[in-house]
Amino acid sequence: MVLAACFFQAAMPVSPMSKLMRQMLTFLDVEKQNIAQNKPVQEFPKSFxxxxxxxxxxGKKPSADHGAYIQNFQRSLTxxxxxxxxxxxxSTFNLLVSSCITCHEHECPGPIQRIEKNLVK
Ligand code: HEC
Incomplete structure:
Protein backbone atom coordinates (compact mmCIF):
# COMPACT_ATOMS: atom_id res chain seq x y z
CA MET A 1 0.00 0.00 0.00
CA VAL A 2 1.31 3.44 -0.85
CA LEU A 3 0.73 5.95 1.90
CA ALA A 4 -0.25 9.38 0.70
CA ALA A 5 1.75 12.21 2.20
CA CYS A 6 0.24 15.07 4.18
CA PHE A 7 1.35 17.69 1.75
CA PHE A 8 3.06 17.68 -1.59
CA GLN A 9 6.21 15.75 -0.99
CA ALA A 10 7.68 14.65 -4.31
CA ALA A 11 10.99 12.83 -4.02
CA MET A 12 11.38 13.66 -0.34
CA PRO A 13 12.96 11.06 1.88
CA VAL A 14 10.66 9.64 4.57
CA SER A 15 11.22 11.67 7.73
CA PRO A 16 11.70 10.10 11.18
CA MET A 17 8.32 11.59 12.16
CA SER A 18 6.62 9.95 9.16
CA LYS A 19 8.17 6.58 10.00
CA LEU A 20 6.96 6.87 13.57
CA MET A 21 3.49 7.87 12.39
CA ARG A 22 3.24 4.82 10.15
CA GLN A 23 4.04 2.65 13.17
CA MET A 24 1.37 4.50 15.12
CA LEU A 25 -1.20 3.82 12.41
CA THR A 26 -0.30 0.11 12.40
CA PHE A 27 -0.61 0.10 16.18
CA LEU A 28 -4.18 1.42 15.94
CA ASP A 29 -5.02 -1.13 13.27
CA VAL A 30 -3.84 -4.06 15.36
CA GLU A 31 -5.42 -2.70 18.50
CA LYS A 32 -8.80 -2.25 16.87
CA GLN A 33 -8.72 -5.94 15.94
CA ASN A 34 -7.61 -6.87 19.44
CA ILE A 35 -10.64 -5.07 20.84
CA ALA A 36 -13.01 -6.75 18.38
CA GLN A 37 -11.57 -10.18 19.25
CA ASN A 38 -11.29 -9.47 22.96
CA LYS A 39 -7.54 -10.04 22.85
CA PRO A 40 -4.91 -8.59 25.18
CA VAL A 41 -3.44 -5.19 24.42
CA GLN A 42 -0.08 -4.90 22.64
CA GLU A 43 2.95 -4.17 24.75
CA PHE A 44 3.02 -0.48 25.71
CA PRO A 45 4.58 1.34 22.73
CA LYS A 46 7.39 3.16 24.51
CA SER A 47 8.91 4.12 21.19
CA PHE A 48 6.01 6.54 20.65
CA GLY A 59 10.00 22.44 5.20
CA LYS A 60 7.12 21.26 7.39
CA LYS A 61 6.35 23.38 10.40
CA PRO A 62 4.54 22.14 13.49
CA SER A 63 1.54 24.22 14.60
CA ALA A 64 1.73 26.68 17.50
CA ASP A 65 -0.07 24.13 19.70
CA HIS A 66 2.13 21.19 18.69
CA GLY A 67 3.22 20.51 22.29
CA ALA A 68 -0.37 20.51 23.56
CA TYR A 69 -1.44 18.03 20.85
CA ILE A 70 1.44 15.75 21.81
CA GLN A 71 0.44 15.93 25.49
CA ASN A 72 -3.15 15.16 24.60
CA PHE A 73 -2.03 12.14 22.59
CA GLN A 74 0.25 10.84 25.34
CA ARG A 75 -2.41 11.30 28.00
CA SER A 76 -4.93 9.45 25.83
CA LEU A 77 -2.48 6.58 25.34
CA THR A 78 -1.95 6.31 29.13
CA SER A 91 -14.31 4.37 24.34
CA THR A 92 -10.82 5.21 25.63
CA PHE A 93 -9.46 3.74 22.40
CA ASN A 94 -11.70 6.10 20.43
CA LEU A 95 -10.39 9.02 22.48
CA LEU A 96 -6.88 7.96 21.53
CA VAL A 97 -7.83 7.91 17.85
CA SER A 98 -9.41 11.36 18.28
CA SER A 99 -6.19 12.70 19.78
CA CYS A 100 -4.42 11.76 16.53
CA ILE A 101 -7.11 13.47 14.49
CA THR A 102 -7.06 16.69 16.54
CA CYS A 103 -3.41 17.26 15.75
CA HIS A 104 -3.86 16.21 12.15
CA GLU A 105 -6.63 18.74 11.59
CA HIS A 106 -4.04 21.45 12.31
CA GLU A 107 -0.82 19.97 10.99
CA CYS A 108 -1.44 17.25 8.44
CA PRO A 109 -4.98 16.69 7.11
CA GLY A 110 -3.97 14.11 4.46
CA PRO A 111 -4.15 10.89 6.51
CA ILE A 112 -7.26 11.80 8.58
CA GLN A 113 -9.59 9.42 6.75
CA ARG A 114 -7.17 6.55 7.21
CA ILE A 115 -6.86 7.34 10.92
CA GLU A 116 -10.64 7.65 11.35
CA LYS A 117 -11.16 4.13 9.99
CA ASN A 118 -9.83 2.88 13.31
CA LEU A 119 -12.66 4.32 15.37
CA VAL A 120 -14.61 1.52 17.04
CA LYS A 121 -18.30 1.84 16.21
C1 HEC B 1 1.29 16.35 17.57
C2 HEC B 1 0.67 16.15 16.28
C3 HEC B 1 0.37 14.77 15.79
C4 HEC B 1 -0.23 13.71 16.45
C5 HEC B 1 -0.72 13.65 17.89
C6 HEC B 1 -0.31 12.64 15.50
N1 HEC B 1 0.24 13.01 14.30
FE1 HEC B 1 0.41 11.86 12.62
N2 HEC B 1 1.50 13.34 11.72
C7 HEC B 1 1.79 14.57 12.26
C8 HEC B 1 2.68 15.28 11.38
C9 HEC B 1 3.26 16.67 11.64
C10 HEC B 1 2.91 14.45 10.27
C11 HEC B 1 3.85 14.74 9.07
C12 HEC B 1 5.22 14.17 9.40
C13 HEC B 1 6.29 14.50 8.40
O1 HEC B 1 5.99 14.71 7.22
O2 HEC B 1 7.47 14.53 8.80
C14 HEC B 1 2.14 13.24 10.49
C15 HEC B 1 2.03 12.19 9.59
C16 HEC B 1 1.21 11.08 9.76
C17 HEC B 1 0.99 10.05 8.78
C18 HEC B 1 1.58 10.03 7.37
C19 HEC B 1 2.94 9.36 7.40
C20 HEC B 1 3.53 9.24 6.01
O3 HEC B 1 3.34 8.21 5.40
O4 HEC B 1 4.17 10.20 5.56
C21 HEC B 1 0.15 9.13 9.35
C22 HEC B 1 -0.39 7.85 8.70
C23 HEC B 1 -0.13 9.56 10.70
N3 HEC B 1 0.53 10.76 10.91
C24 HEC B 1 -0.91 8.86 11.60
C25 HEC B 1 -1.09 9.24 12.96
C26 HEC B 1 -1.74 8.42 13.96
C27 HEC B 1 -2.35 7.05 13.69
C28 HEC B 1 -1.71 9.12 15.13
C29 HEC B 1 -2.21 8.72 16.49
C30 HEC B 1 -1.92 7.38 16.97
C31 HEC B 1 -1.05 10.39 14.84
N4 HEC B 1 -0.68 10.42 13.52
C32 HEC B 1 -0.86 11.40 15.78
C33 HEC B 1 1.32 15.06 13.46
C34 HEC B 1 0.67 14.31 14.43
Whole structure:
Protein backbone atom coordinates (compact mmCIF):
# COMPACT_ATOMS: atom_id res chain seq x y z
CA MET A 1 0.00 0.00 0.00
CA VAL A 2 1.31 3.44 -0.85
CA LEU A 3 0.73 5.95 1.90
CA ALA A 4 -0.25 9.38 0.70
CA ALA A 5 1.75 12.21 2.20
CA CYS A 6 0.24 15.07 4.18
CA PHE A 7 1.35 17.69 1.75
CA PHE A 8 3.06 17.68 -1.59
CA GLN A 9 6.21 15.75 -0.99
CA ALA A 10 7.68 14.65 -4.31
CA ALA A 11 10.99 12.83 -4.02
CA MET A 12 11.38 13.66 -0.34
CA PRO A 13 12.96 11.06 1.88
CA VAL A 14 10.66 9.64 4.57
CA SER A 15 11.22 11.67 7.73
CA PRO A 16 11.70 10.10 11.18
CA MET A 17 8.32 11.59 12.16
CA SER A 18 6.62 9.95 9.16
CA LYS A 19 8.17 6.58 10.00
CA LEU A 20 6.96 6.87 13.57
CA MET A 21 3.49 7.87 12.39
CA ARG A 22 3.24 4.82 10.15
CA GLN A 23 4.04 2.65 13.17
CA MET A 24 1.37 4.50 15.12
CA LEU A 25 -1.20 3.82 12.41
CA THR A 26 -0.30 0.11 12.40
CA PHE A 27 -0.61 0.10 16.18
CA LEU A 28 -4.18 1.42 15.94
CA ASP A 29 -5.02 -1.13 13.27
CA VAL A 30 -3.84 -4.06 15.36
CA GLU A 31 -5.42 -2.70 18.50
CA LYS A 32 -8.80 -2.25 16.87
CA GLN A 33 -8.72 -5.94 15.94
CA ASN A 34 -7.61 -6.87 19.44
CA ILE A 35 -10.64 -5.07 20.84
CA ALA A 36 -13.01 -6.75 18.38
CA GLN A 37 -11.57 -10.18 19.25
CA ASN A 38 -11.29 -9.47 22.96
CA LYS A 39 -7.54 -10.04 22.85
CA PRO A 40 -4.91 -8.59 25.18
CA VAL A 41 -3.44 -5.19 24.42
CA GLN A 42 -0.08 -4.90 22.64
CA GLU A 43 2.95 -4.17 24.75
CA PHE A 44 3.02 -0.48 25.71
CA PRO A 45 4.58 1.34 22.73
CA LYS A 46 7.39 3.16 24.51
CA SER A 47 8.91 4.12 21.19
CA PHE A 48 6.01 6.54 20.65
CA UNK A 49 7.84 8.90 23.01
CA UNK A 50 9.89 9.79 19.96
CA UNK A 51 6.95 11.97 18.88
CA UNK A 52 8.54 14.64 21.12
CA UNK A 53 11.77 14.82 19.15
CA UNK A 54 11.34 13.11 15.77
CA UNK A 55 12.31 15.36 12.87
CA UNK A 56 9.60 16.42 10.46
CA UNK A 57 9.93 16.39 6.70
CA UNK A 58 12.07 19.32 5.68
CA GLY A 59 10.00 22.44 5.20
CA LYS A 60 7.12 21.26 7.39
CA LYS A 61 6.35 23.38 10.40
CA PRO A 62 4.54 22.14 13.49
CA SER A 63 1.54 24.22 14.60
CA ALA A 64 1.73 26.68 17.50
CA ASP A 65 -0.07 24.13 19.70
CA HIS A 66 2.13 21.19 18.69
CA GLY A 67 3.22 20.51 22.29
CA ALA A 68 -0.37 20.51 23.56
CA TYR A 69 -1.44 18.03 20.85
CA ILE A 70 1.44 15.75 21.81
CA GLN A 71 0.44 15.93 25.49
CA ASN A 72 -3.15 15.16 24.60
CA PHE A 73 -2.03 12.14 22.59
CA GLN A 74 0.25 10.84 25.34
CA ARG A 75 -2.41 11.30 28.00
CA SER A 76 -4.93 9.45 25.83
CA LEU A 77 -2.48 6.58 25.34
CA THR A 78 -1.95 6.31 29.13
CA UNK A 79 -5.71 6.39 29.76
CA UNK A 80 -6.24 3.67 27.20
CA UNK A 81 -3.70 1.45 28.94
CA UNK A 82 -5.32 2.17 32.28
CA UNK A 83 -8.68 0.95 31.01
CA UNK A 84 -7.79 -2.07 28.88
CA UNK A 85 -9.49 -4.51 31.24
CA UNK A 86 -12.66 -2.54 31.68
CA UNK A 87 -15.81 -2.07 29.58
CA UNK A 88 -14.43 1.39 28.78
CA UNK A 89 -11.70 -0.04 26.60
CA UNK A 90 -13.42 0.84 23.30
CA SER A 91 -14.31 4.37 24.34
CA THR A 92 -10.82 5.21 25.63
CA PHE A 93 -9.46 3.74 22.40
CA ASN A 94 -11.70 6.10 20.43
CA LEU A 95 -10.39 9.02 22.48
CA LEU A 96 -6.88 7.96 21.53
CA VAL A 97 -7.83 7.91 17.85
CA SER A 98 -9.41 11.36 18.28
CA SER A 99 -6.19 12.70 19.78
CA CYS A 100 -4.42 11.76 16.53
CA ILE A 101 -7.11 13.47 14.49
CA THR A 102 -7.06 16.69 16.54
CA CYS A 103 -3.41 17.26 15.75
CA HIS A 104 -3.86 16.21 12.15
CA GLU A 105 -6.63 18.74 11.59
CA HIS A 106 -4.04 21.45 12.31
CA GLU A 107 -0.82 19.97 10.99
CA CYS A 108 -1.44 17.25 8.44
CA PRO A 109 -4.98 16.69 7.11
CA GLY A 110 -3.97 14.11 4.46
CA PRO A 111 -4.15 10.89 6.51
CA ILE A 112 -7.26 11.80 8.58
CA GLN A 113 -9.59 9.42 6.75
CA ARG A 114 -7.17 6.55 7.21
CA ILE A 115 -6.86 7.34 10.92
CA GLU A 116 -10.64 7.65 11.35
CA LYS A 117 -11.16 4.13 9.99
CA ASN A 118 -9.83 2.88 13.31
CA LEU A 119 -12.66 4.32 15.37
CA VAL A 120 -14.61 1.52 17.04
CA LYS A 121 -18.30 1.84 16.21
C1 HEC B 1 1.29 16.35 17.57
C2 HEC B 1 0.67 16.15 16.28
C3 HEC B 1 0.37 14.77 15.79
C4 HEC B 1 -0.23 13.71 16.45
C5 HEC B 1 -0.72 13.65 17.89
C6 HEC B 1 -0.31 12.64 15.50
N1 HEC B 1 0.24 13.01 14.30
FE1 HEC B 1 0.41 11.86 12.62
N2 HEC B 1 1.50 13.34 11.72
C7 HEC B 1 1.79 14.57 12.26
C8 HEC B 1 2.68 15.28 11.38
C9 HEC B 1 3.26 16.67 11.64
C10 HEC B 1 2.91 14.45 10.27
C11 HEC B 1 3.85 14.74 9.07
C12 HEC B 1 5.22 14.17 9.40
C13 HEC B 1 6.29 14.50 8.40
O1 HEC B 1 5.99 14.71 7.22
O2 HEC B 1 7.47 14.53 8.80
C14 HEC B 1 2.14 13.24 10.49
C15 HEC B 1 2.03 12.19 9.59
C16 HEC B 1 1.21 11.08 9.76
C17 HEC B 1 0.99 10.05 8.78
C18 HEC B 1 1.58 10.03 7.37
C19 HEC B 1 2.94 9.36 7.40
C20 HEC B 1 3.53 9.24 6.01
O3 HEC B 1 3.34 8.21 5.40
O4 HEC B 1 4.17 10.20 5.56
C21 HEC B 1 0.15 9.13 9.35
C22 HEC B 1 -0.39 7.85 8.70
C23 HEC B 1 -0.13 9.56 10.70
N3 HEC B 1 0.53 10.76 10.91
C24 HEC B 1 -0.91 8.86 11.60
C25 HEC B 1 -1.09 9.24 12.96
C26 HEC B 1 -1.74 8.42 13.96
C27 HEC B 1 -2.35 7.05 13.69
C28 HEC B 1 -1.71 9.12 15.13
C29 HEC B 1 -2.21 8.72 16.49
C30 HEC B 1 -1.92 7.38 16.97
C31 HEC B 1 -1.05 10.39 14.84
N4 HEC B 1 -0.68 10.42 13.52
C32 HEC B 1 -0.86 11.40 15.78
C33 HEC B 1 1.32 15.06 13.46
C34 HEC B 1 0.67 14.31 14.43
Missing amino acids: EKINTAKLTE RYYESINTPQRA
